[in-house]
Amino acid sequence: MGILPEEWRFVYRIVHERPEDCANVVITRGQVVALLALLIVLGLGIALAPVMTLTMLNGLLIAFYLVLVLYKLLLIHLSLGAPRDLDFPPEEIAALRDEDLPVYTILVPLYHETESLGRMVDGLQQLDYPKEKLQVLLLLEEDDPATVDAVRGMTLPEFITPVITPHSTPKTKPKACNLGLARTKGEFVVIYDAEDRPEPDQLKKAVLGFRAAGSETVCLQARLNFYNQRQNLLTRLFTLEYSMWFDLYLPGIGDLRAPIPLGGTSNHFRTGKLRELAGWDPFNVTEDCDLGVRLARKGYETRMLASTTWEEACSDLPFWVRQRSRWTKGYIQTYLVALRRPFGLLRRIGLTRSAGFHLMVGGTPFCLLINPVYWILTLVWFLFRWEGVSALFPFPIILWGLVCLFAGNFVFIYSTLLAAYRRGYYDLVKYSLLVPFYWLLMSIGAWKGCIQLITRPNYWEKTKHGFDIEAGYREEVGPLSGGEGADS
Amino acid sequence: VIRRPGRTGWIVLLFVALAATGGIVASQRLSAESQFVREAYIRAGVSEDLLQGHSRGRQGLIGSLYYSPLPTLLALPLFRLPRPLGGEWAFVVLGILSAAALGTAASYWFRRNGAPMLIGLAAALGIFLSPHLCSSMLDGSSRLLSAALLFAVFCFLLNWLSTRHIRSLAYLSLGLMLALITRYQAALLVLAALVIVPAALLPRYRPRHYVEGTLVVLIAPPVYAALLWITSNWLIMGDPWFFARGVGALSRFASKAWYLFLEGSDWRFALLALTAALLPWMAGGLSGKRRTAAAGMAAILVAIPFWLPWTGEAPVTDFAGAELREQVLPTLRTGYADDWIVISGYRGYGIGPAGAKLPANVQHTLSFYLKPILDDTHERRAFLLTPRPVGPDRWEDVNLKFPGIYENGTAFTVYERSWEHWRLWRLVRLDPTDRQ
Numbered sequence: 001m002g003i004l005p006e007e008w009r010f011v012y013r014i015v016h017e018r019p020e021d022c023a024n025v026v027i028t029r030g031q032v033v034a035l036l037a038l039l040i041v042l043g044l045g046i047a048l049a050p051v052m053t054l055t056m057l058n059g060l061l062i063a064f065y066l067v068l069v070l071y072k073l074l075l076i077h078l079s080l081g082a083p084r085d086l087d088f089p090p091e092e093i094a095a096l097r098d099e100d101l102p103v104y105t106i107l108v109p110l111y112h113e114t115e116s117l118g119r120m121v122d123g124l125q126q127l128d129y130p131k132e133k134l135q136v137l138l139l140l141e142e143d144d145p146a147t148v149d150a151v152r153g154m155t156l157p158e159f160i161t162p163v164i165t166p167h168s169t170p171k172t173k174p175k176a177c178n179l180g181l182a183r184t185k186g187e188f189v190v191i192y193d194a195e196d197r198p199e200p201d202q203l204k205k206a207v208l209g210f211r212a213a214g215s216e217t218v219c220l221q222a223r224l225n226f227y228n229q230r231q232n233l234l235t236r237l238f239t240l241e242y243s244m245w246f247d248l249y250l251p252g253i254g255d256l257r258a259p260i261p262l263g264g265t266s267n268h269f270r271t272g273k274l275r276e277l278a279g280w281d282p283f284n285v286t287e288d289c290d291l292g293v294r295l296a297r298k299g300y301e302t303r304m305l306a307s308t309t310w311e312e313a314c315s316d317l318p319f320w321v322r323q324r325s326r327w328t329k330g331y332i333q334t335y336l337v338a339l340r341r342p343f344g345l346l347r348r349i350g351l352t353r354s355a356g357f358h359l360m361v362g363g364t365p366f367c368l369l370i371n372p373v374y375w376i377l378t379l380v381w382f383l384f385r386w387e388g389v390s391a392l393f394p395f396p397i398i399l400w401g402l403v404c405l406f407a408g409n410f411v412f413i414y415s416t417l418l419a420a421y422r423r424g425y426y427d428l429v430k431y432s433l434l435v436p437f438y439w440l441l442m443s444i445g446a447w448k449g450c451i452q453l454i455t456r457p458n459y460w461e462k463t464k465h466g467f468d469i470e471a472g473y474r475e476e477v478g479p480l481s482g483g484e485g486a487d488s
Numbered sequence: 489v490i491r492r493p494g495r496t497g498w499i500v501l502l503f504v505a506l507a508a509t510g511g512i513v514a515s516q517r518l519s520a521e522s523q524f525v526r527e528a529y530i531r532a533g534v535s536e537d538l539l540q541g542h543s544r545g546r547q548g549l550i551g552s553l554y555y556s557p558l559p560t561l562l563a564l565p566l567f568r569l570p571r572p573l574g575g576e577w578a579f580v581v582l583g584i585l586s587a588a589a590l591g592t593a594a595s596y597w598f599r600r601n602g603a604p605m606l607i608g609l610a611a612a613l614g615i616f617l618s619p620h621l622c623s624s625m626l627d628g629s630s631r632l633l634s635a636a637l638l639f640a641v642f643c644f645l646l647n648w649l650s651t652r653h654i655r656s657l658a659y660l661s662l663g664l665m666l667a668l669i670t671r672y673q674a675a676l677l678v679l680a681a682l683v684i685v686p687a688a689l690l691p692r693y694r695p696r697h698y699v700e701g702t703l704v705v706l707i708a709p710p711v712y713a714a715l716l717w718i719t720s721n722w723l724i725m726g727d728p729w730f731f732a733r734g735v736g737a738l739s740r741f742a743s744k745a746w747y748l749f750l751e752g753s754d755w756r757f758a759l760l761a762l763t764a765a766l767l768p769w770m771a772g773g774l775s776g777k778r779r780t781a782a783a784g785m786a787a788i789l790v791a792i793p794f795w796l797p798w799t800g801e802a803p804v805t806d807f808a809g810a811e812l813r814e815q816v817l818p819t820l821r822t823g824y825a826d827d828w829i830v831i832s833g834y835r836g837y838g839i840g841p842a843g844a845k846l847p848a849n850v851q852h853t854l855s856f857y858l859k860p861i862l863d864d865t866h867e868r869r870a871f872l873l874t875p876r877p878v879g880p881d882r883w884e885d886v887n888l889k890f891p892g893i894y895e896n897g898t899a900f901t902v903y904e905r906s907w908e909h910w911r912l913w914r915l916v917r918l919d920p921t922d923r924q
Contacts, residue, residue: 080655382723395539399564410712414658417705422654426701433708 003166007182011175014278020340021294023284023333026457028340051391058392061370062400068367069408071359075252076415080422084255086209086220087306093204098130104203105186105271108194109139109176114150115466116194116312124192125157128200135185136160139176142167170458173264174280174287181271181279190268195465197227197310198266205307206268218273218300219292222266223247226313228468229425234320235313236431237438242313244419249360254304258356259296259349261331262288266309273300283458284337286330289361293338296357297348315467317441324445326461328365329453335362368446371439378405409436502609503592506616510584513617514626518572518580526806526880528579528628531560533837535567535578543724547854548834550720551731553672554883555834557717559630579628586632587625590639591616594764594790597643601772602783611787615764618794624757630670635757637667641677642765649688650769657685657705665709669717671754678710725855734883756798764790808875808909813839816873816910821847827869830915832856833884835875856885862915870915871904878909 014022027035045053108120124136140148142164151162163183165176177191188206192198199205202222209220223246229239246263253260267288277294280287295302314320338345338357345354381389393401417432452459530548534555537545549557559582566578573581591612598608615621624631641663648656664681667674685706689699722728767790771782817839820829829850836852839845846852850873862870874894875881890898894911897903901913 077655080653080658395541396565399538399561406716410709414662414708417708418654418658421701421705426695426697429697429701429704 003179007179008166010182010279011178011282013178014281015283017278021278021290021337022281023290023337024458026333026453027336031336031339055392055394055397058401059397061374062397062404064363065367065404065408066400068359068363069404069411071356072249072415073411075249075256076418077252078255079248079251080418085251085304085306086205086213088205088208088212090201092208093128093201096204096207098133101130101133101204101207102187103133103135103185104129104207105135105137105180105184105189107137107139107177107180107184107189107191109173109180109191110147110151110194111141111144111173111176111462112147113194113465114146115469117147117150117154120194120196121154121156121160123197124160126200127198127203129203131157131159134159134203137180137183138162139180140164141171141176143171170283170460172282172285172287172458172460174284175282177287178279178282181274184271186271188268189271189274191265192309193265193311193465195312196265198222199307199309202266202305202307202309203268205305209303209305210268210270213301213303215270216299216301217303218270219260219262219295219302220268220305221250221260221262221292221302222268222305223250223308224263224266224311225308225423227310228313228315229428231313231315231468231471233431233434234317235315236428237435238313238320239425240416240420240428240432240435241438243423243425244416247422248415248419251304253356253360254302256353256356257301257349258353258360259345260292260302260304261286261334261361262292262302264288265311267291268305281337284330284333285326285458285460286334289331290334290337293334293345293357293361296353297338297345299348312465312468314463315471316464319464319467321441321445321448322461323463324442325449325452326463328368328446328449329457330449331361331365332450332453333457335365365446365450368439368443369450372443372447375440412439499592499596502595503588506588506591506613507585509616510587510625513622514572514580514584517622517626520571522626524576524579524628526809527555527630528576529809529839530555530834530837531563531579531630532567532576534560535564538564539567544852544854546724548837550717551725551854552834552883553731553734554880556669556672558666558669559633562633576628579630580626582630583625583628583632586630586636587616587621590621590632590636593636593639593643597639597765598768598783598787601768601786602774602779603768603771603787604780604784607784608787611791614788614791615794618791620756620794620798631754631757634667634671634674634754635761637663637670638674638677638758639761639765641667641674641681642762643769645681645684646765646769648685650773654705657702661706661709664706665713668710669713678707681706733885733888760790760793763793808835808881809839811907811909816907817847817850820850820873820912824869824871825849827871828862829871829873829912830858831873832886835881835884854885856889858915872901872913872915874911874913876909876911 009016015024019025042053042057045056106124108124110117113120124134127134136159138151138160140151140162142148148162148164156162163179165179168175181189188203188210190203190206199222206220206222210217213220225242225246226235226239228235230236250260250263264286265288277291277298281290284290292302314323338361345357349357377389377392380386413432413435416435417429420426420428420432452461534545534548537548538560539545548555549560559579563578563582566581567574569578571577594615595608595612598611599605603611621632624635641660644656644660644663647653648660660681664674664678667677682703685702686699689702717731718728721730725731767786768783771779771786773779774782812835827849829847831846831850831852833854833856836846836850836854858870858872872886874886875884877884877887877891877894881887886893893901893913897913900916902916904912904914906912
């Protein structure tokens with residue numbers, strides 16, 4: 001079936017109806033002026049009173065680090081307690097009758113994913129949901145004949161329908177998703193990537209979750225984790241990071257009811273509300289994070305769903321750096337879009353929750369970008385005892401700087417360790433001690449993304465999947481309850 | 489609309505109320521002339537040096553097991569504030585906040601284990617207002633910080649034993665870390681936890697990685713703190729074990745080594761913290777009305793010892809400090825005005841309130857490296873002032889590096905004169921072991 005004009009219009013609806021929410025313009029004129037003014041003030045300060053200016057700047061950055069550390073400590077404290085995740089016992093899920101379940105749409109964007117097709121279809125068939133109430137849309141791209149041909153060559157179950165997106169720019173996943181959304185028939189819709197392995201009862205849990213949470217809850221984010229955790233050192237560290245993000249930080253953010261930066265897949269939506277928001281921003285390369293913010297701005301709530309989707313951790317360093325660069329670029333895009341109306345979010349969700357947004361969405365990439373500066377300063381000071389460095393750290397900046405260095409870094413390492421323990425990856429706990437090296441890689445990816453924001457703002461760095469298959473790695477899928485539940 | 493505070497709200501309210509009560513008690517009992525324990529003056533001296541960017545401040549912060557870094561670091565942000573919040577008083581504020589935290593935590597713990605709210609609150613207040621707690625709260629020592637941390641450690645350990653909850657394990661290990669850099673004797677607790685936690689895992693089969701992961705979660709923070717302490721000594725003092733010299737010296741006191749190790753640990757508070765955690769927890773294991781009655785009884789029982797007189801708890805008067813301030817320094821100021829006097833170690837800080845300064849001709853060093861000081865003497869006579877090796881002065885660097893110096897002097901010193909707790913030695917040549 002071809003694309004109808006109204007469907008194509010829907011793909012770009014946000015551009016026409018809500019241009020202020022769209023990342024097709026990276027930085028607005030007002031933001032350019034503000035940025036230039038800031039740079040001029042900074043430049044003048046450095047020219048006229050370099051030590052004082054740099055010391056003040058240093059003090060502000062240290063204060064930022066401290067606030068970030070404290071906020072993340074709070075998130076960890078909350079999520080280690082009794083977070084507000086929506087969870088349901090197996091009996092309640094089993095008690096659901098098929099006739100009471102709504103139609104559920106699954107969007108699966110596919111681009112150069114021939115390796116993952118077979119197991120993707122297997123995974124979809126294993127979902128514990130009546131197939132007559134499932135609508136699965138495989139979102140293919142016209143300029144990817146290999147995947148299109150592979151899908152055509154498969155005998156697909158009836159509930160799976162391929163949709164071919166015409167070749168156009170920007171070539172992004174959210175653009176394909178918007179086309180899928182235009183064709184969605186389900187009351188609820190979820191996105192899975194080709195390599196995703198959602199827990200079989202996830203859709204039923206989501207239905208129960210939407211029913212329990214009330215109409216203001218428009219999105220449920222399932223937890224993401226990896227099935228190839230132990231493939232190599234990179235996937236081990238990546239797994240630790242994901243465990244920390246999805247098992248410690250996001251549940252904590254959910255507890256505070258602050259905007260949740262959604263993960264790339266396994267976001268379940270009420271279809272009507274998602275259409276009302278004009279779907280995803282096709283120009284944003286972290287459209288998931290952006291949508292989480294727009295949901296909050298609209299006054300809708302996102303909750304965490306206690307169900308895991310297993311993905312493939314990128315096990316190849318160059319591809320990992322590309323993926324990371326896209327994430328950082330997207331976070332900055334999202335932050336710049338949100339800053340177009342800096343007080344809008346504040347008015348809508350209040351000071352505490354919007355502070356959470358600034359720290360997580362703005363603070364995370366910012367932290368990755370400035371970390372190398374402080375690593376170099378620390379190294380220079382320890383090796384050469386250069387007085388220039390000491391001059392930037394008068395009391396009390398030095399005190400708080402040391403707190404950040406020794407306590408802050410420890411908090412991040414220890415929280416990684418706790419995340420591994422909580423997930424039940426006991427053998428990975430010791431690998432948490434290596435995460436400082438992983439931070440270095442994250443900063444490299446962040447700088448690449450930052451530079452690319454200027455050079456190719458809407459370019460989608462495609463993450464290649466199937467490395468685990470090539471390596472002959474066997475999937476390891478296990479429940480979260482392997483964690484502390486192992487003892488109870 | 490008046491919002492009723494939730495559980496967290498009550499905890500914060502109780503903490504603030506107890507801290508305010510502590511402030512009122514302090515305002516009634518303390519005055520500008522009040523004397524604090526020697527520890528407060530020493531920590532105040534270290535803080536002053538730290539704030540002035542003096543290398544001696546960094547050395548003082550990390551250079552001793554006895555004056556461990558955490559209390560100084562916690563009081564440091566207050567130090568520059570005007571009195572009665574700043575200076576030595578910062579350590580009183582720290583004591584009040586620690587006591588308030590202890591009272592709040594006790595109240596929460598009693599309630600959590602089934603004690604009726606009012607009884608739990610009354611017992612916690614009883615502990616908070618007890619003479620022992622009040623005097624410790626106002627003397628500028630860090631014993632209540634240590635007690636509060638120990639109580640937290642015991643509670644989290646017991647809670648983990650009951651629930652195996654990861655948060656309890658994490659807070660147990662963080663508590664151990666903080667306790668370790670408040671009182672080094674908490675190392676014994678770390679060892680105890682390393683026995684108790686695996687022992688608790690024994691009765692059921694568990695995968696090796698689970699035991700390994702649990703132990704890493706438990707041990708990482710205290711090990712990190714210890715490594716940080718060792719590394720900072722290596723970087724600042726040039727000797728990774730500088731701060732722990734006293735432990736090595738314990739071998740000289742073999743018969744009472746354990747006593748000396750525990751000296752300054754405030755073991756009574758540690759014992760009471762353990763009892764206050766353990767009894768309500770045991771009562772909490774019962775069910776129904778018996779649980780409520782037993783937990784209420786336990787809460788009252790643990791408060792009683794705080795009101796009983798403690799034997800051997802006479803306030804430790806710093807005779808050496810008073811003598812230094814009142815007799816030794818005036819003599820040095822007048823009789824040795826043209827000479828250099830070296831006073832080594834933390835003793836150089838502990839002369840009293842901030843107003844009581846060392847005379848200009850007295851040089852204070854923490855590292856006991858005399859050469860740089862003697863290089864500046866410009867041919868003047870140089871003397872070394874040594875404290876009698878009793879109490880904390882046993883662990884002063886000069887007494888550790890030259891055991892017997894007080895009684896017999898050394899090859900590079902000649903006796904000059906003495907007071908009851910001090911001796912003055914003339915330095916006739918440089919100590920050959922002195923580092924260049």
